[in-house]
Amino acid sequence: MAKVPVLDLSPFLRAQEKAPRPDVTISNLPEDAQVVARTWRQAFAEFGFCQAIGHGVPDDVIENAYATAQKFFQLPFEEKSRCDTGKEYGASSGFTARGKERVSATATEVPDSKVLGAQATRPPDNVESMIFLGREDDVVPDEGYREVMQRYREELRRLLLTTMSLTAVSLDLPMNYFDKYFIMDKQKENEMSLRLAYYPPFEKGAEPLPRQLRYGEHTDYTGFTLLWQDHNIDGPQTAKAIRPPLGGLQVRMPDGSWSDCPPMPGAFTINAGDLIQAWTNDEFLSNVHRVANPPPGDEHARISLVVFTGPGNDTIVEPLPTCVSPERPAKYARISAGEHLRKKLQASNQ
Numbered sequence: 001m002a003k004v005p006v007l008d009l010s011p012f013l014r015a016q017e018k019a020p021r022p023d024v025t026i027s028n029l030p031e032d033a034q035v036v037a038r039t040w041r042q043a044f045a046e047f048g049f050c051q052a053i054g055h056g057v058p059d060d061v062i063e064n065a066y067a068t069a070q071k072f073f074q075l076p077f078e079e080k081s082r083c084d085t086g087k088e089y090g091a092s093s094g095f096t097a098r099g100k101e102r103v104s105a106t107a108t109e110v111p112d113s114k115v116l117g118a119q120a121t122r123p124p125d126n127v128e129s130m131i132f133l134g135r136e137d138d139v140v141p142d143e144g145y146r147e148v149m150q151r152y153r154e155e156l157r158r159l160l161l162t163t164m165s166l167t168a169v170s171l172d173l174p175m176n177y178f179d180k181y182f183i184m185d186k187q188k189e190n191e192m193s194l195r196l197a198y199y200p201p202f203e204k205g206a207e208p209l210p211r212q213l214r215y216g217e218h219t220d221y222t223g224f225t226l227l228w229q230d231h232n233i234d235g236p237q238t239a240k241a242i243r244p245p246l247g248g249l250q251v252r253m254p255d256g257s258w259s260d261c262p263p264m265p266g267a268f269t270i271n272a273g274d275l276i277q278a279w280t281n282d283e284f285l286s287n288v289h290r291v292a293n294p295p296p297g298d299e300h301a302r303i304s305l306v307v308f309t310g311p312g313n314d315t316i317v318e319p320l321p322t323c324v325s326p327e328r329p330a331k332y333a334r335i336s337a338g339e340h341l342r343k344k345l346q347a348s349n350q
């Protein structure tokens with residue numbers, strides 16, 4: 001069975017640092033960085049996913065974010081609920097309890113929806129979320145939490161810019177082509193949001209509802225998603241080890257089958273969202289994925305640190321000049337990033 005490819009980003013990071021100008025194109029990069037860019041494009045054309053190592057995010061930043069997320073989700077429900085603004089999932093920062101989100105309901109526009117079956121009838125996802133937007137009015141349990149998540153967000157922002165630079169050069173565009181759509185601006189909401197996801201353990205004898213999943217089938221809505229999957233070990237997350245995950249992320253293969261995409265030691269799992277697919281005129285795939293239930297008897301919770309990235313809400317996304325030709329006409333009309341996201345979030349809420 002085909003597996004999501006592993007990609008070491010470090011040659012590209014080095015080239016990025018040394019690039020003589022921010023608008024260099026692929027032919028001006030050292031050969032090893034060119035190979036990364038070409039492999040990047042191939043991974044997203046085929047799978048819409050890759051496992052990225054050599055990403056440059058320091059271990060301690062990941063450890064702190066994971067430990068802080070774990071501490072939060074272990075709080076009694078009443079305390080977590082103090083961070084619930086009562087707004088719909090995705091409409092604000094803060095906590096969303098189980099039973100509020102049904103992500104599979106957003107997948108109705110996915111082509112080949114027969115594979116998804118009657119997703120609209122799935123019960124809500126078996127997940128709690130805590131969203132951090134990096135804004136002054138973010139709902140947080142305490143200031144220590146804010147500091148840790150802010151640091152994580154800053155480091156992941158570097159990785160976000162790298163993913164966009166890689167995408168640009170791999171499509172024969174200047175390295176800084178996308179930078180203008182990703183300007184850090186506290187007023188803009190959609191450039192990055194951090195979703196901490198907690199999939200509770202199934203206690204002995206407890207069963208999921210019929211058809212209920214930890215997180216139903218869906219594509220991600222915007223740009224690249226930078227996902228730290230639970231490494232499922234008792235020691236540090238970044239100890240370069242994992243315990244075989246029992247139930248987790250699955251990615252849909254072109255033949256409609258599901259391929260497990262378990263965490264890989266030290267890696268971020270990166271996938272392209274719908275706006276990347278539209279921007280690249282289907283060259284990059286926004287692939288369908290889900291989080292499966294653990295097998296009966298497994299009582300581990302699962303925590304994911306999910307960073308959704310996207311161009312600013314006011315960005316108009318349309319197929320890139322290098323992805324359109326007479327043989328390959330534009331398949332997407334212009335979409336506003338903010339409007340697209342709003343519709344998806346509306347569909348995901350119960």
Ligand SMILES: O=C(O)CCC(=O)C(=O)O
Pocket residue numbers: 195197215220227229248249289290291304306
């Ligand atoms: O928890 C995971 O592994 C994936 C979560 C996910 O797909 C999402 O948040 O969009």
Ligand SMILES: [Fe+2]
Pocket residue numbers: 218219220225289
């Ligand atoms: Fe997702």
